[in-house]
Amino acid sequence: MTARRAALAAAVVLGIAFAVVIAVRTPWVPLPDPVGGRTPVDPTAGLSEAQLNRAESFAAALRPASLISLLLGLTVSAVLGLTRAGARLVRAVARPLGGGWVWQVLLGVLALAVIGRLATLPLAAYGEVVRHRYGLSTRSWGLWLRDVAVSTAIDAGLTALGLLALVWLARRAPRTWWAWAGAGAAAFVVVGSFLWPVLIEPAFNRFQPLAEGRLRSDLLQLAEENGTPVQDVLVSDASRRTTALNAYVSGFGTTRRVVVYDTVLERLPDEQIESIVAHELGHVANDDVLTGTLMGALGAGAGVAALGWLLSSPTLLRRAGAEGPGDPRVVPLALFLITVGTLLSAPVQNGVSRHVEARADVHALDLTDDPEAFVAMQQDLAASNLSDPDPPGVWHWFFGSHPTVAQRLALAADWAELNRP
Structure with missing residues (x-):
């Protein structure tokens, strides 16, 4: 076999392995269908x-x-x-x-x-x-x-x-x-x-520990309940660049930390912040x-x-x-x-990402048991970040790394229906 054919064969084999990992690890159905069927998506x-x-x-x-x-x-x-x-x-x-x-x-x-x-x-x-x-x-x-x-x-x-x-x-x-x-x-x-x-990350933002208080304690406790303890809760000076709202979990082991935008602390109530962090902790829990x-x-x-x-x-x-x-x-x-x-x-990457993000949404709902806070948080994020709740299908298929806001609210409604007492 020539070197060029060997390279092509290796590309095909590794591509197949890549496809297998996607097929096995992607949560294609993050939530079962409710008895009455899925909630219709409200484009608004x-x-x-x-x-x-x-x-x-x-x-x-x-x-x-x-x-x-x-x-x-x-x-x-x-x-x-x-x-x-x-x-x-x-x-x-x-x-x-x-x-x-x-x-x-x-x-x-x-x-x-x-x-x-x-x-x-x-x-x-x-x-x-x-x-x-x-x-x-x-x-x-x-x-x-x-x-x-x-x-x-x-x-x-x-x-x-x-x-x-x-x-x-x-x-x-x-x-x-x-x-x-x-x-x-x-x-x-x-x-x-x-x-x-x-x-x-430090090349673009400065970070400082979140001040001691109830929110910090609740976020650390949420991570413990999730089975994924974090080393710290940090605040990013995102307001130097944007009014957008966000939070995330980054790092592994001793570098794992919850990072919250300072804009989030200024504009969202604690229960919505906990819902955002619970979503991010879902990514950690599911590896x-x-x-x-x-x-x-x-x-x-x-x-x-x-x-x-x-x-x-x-x-x-x-x-x-x-x-x-x-x-x-x-x-x-x-x-x-x-x-x-x-x-x-x-x-391909964005298609997989949308399913992974939907599973993290379900995880957040399971962890907080607060669909009202989840819905309010999604609506506040959409309004603050100027997210189109119902973008053109082709655009979302190619560029969309997350479900649309409308899809996420329909998912929350399905979760509430499945978990009704």
């Missing part, structure tokens, strides 16, 4: 006409820009990856430092990342204007630019290191580099899941992060193996102006293929 989710109009107006202002930004970024990546322009750029940026292959990879990734970000920056700025207009963003333009710069630097840095390892492996092991790189990518996903809360990490590791391995197959295509290499995977000029092509793969996998 009980929101007022003014709230609905505001959410729909916000979505109408933002969705086209988001879609154009996605297509523009893909187009720029295609132009640089499927023509010799990207290869020339990679060589040009490294020339002042001697033009070695290491500098070509590192500076090439940085240049490509900056070009991609600059191409979509006007649309990102427009999106920020819209968020300011609707009162969702509180960031100054200085802070917004700082966030853009930090995000770009982190993405470019991690990508550069990954591609540097890929090119180095391809130069050292021309036939089996994709296997070593796939194993490395899978390991990176696993390690990254553990390190994210202690390395990346959703670990399952997601496993899926990510398998997906990364399959993706790199597929990349090994594609980067051995004479046609693609000729178009990109590269001689092979060990040639640093292959970087723009690799980035384009990764972008396409990420985009194509989005509906």
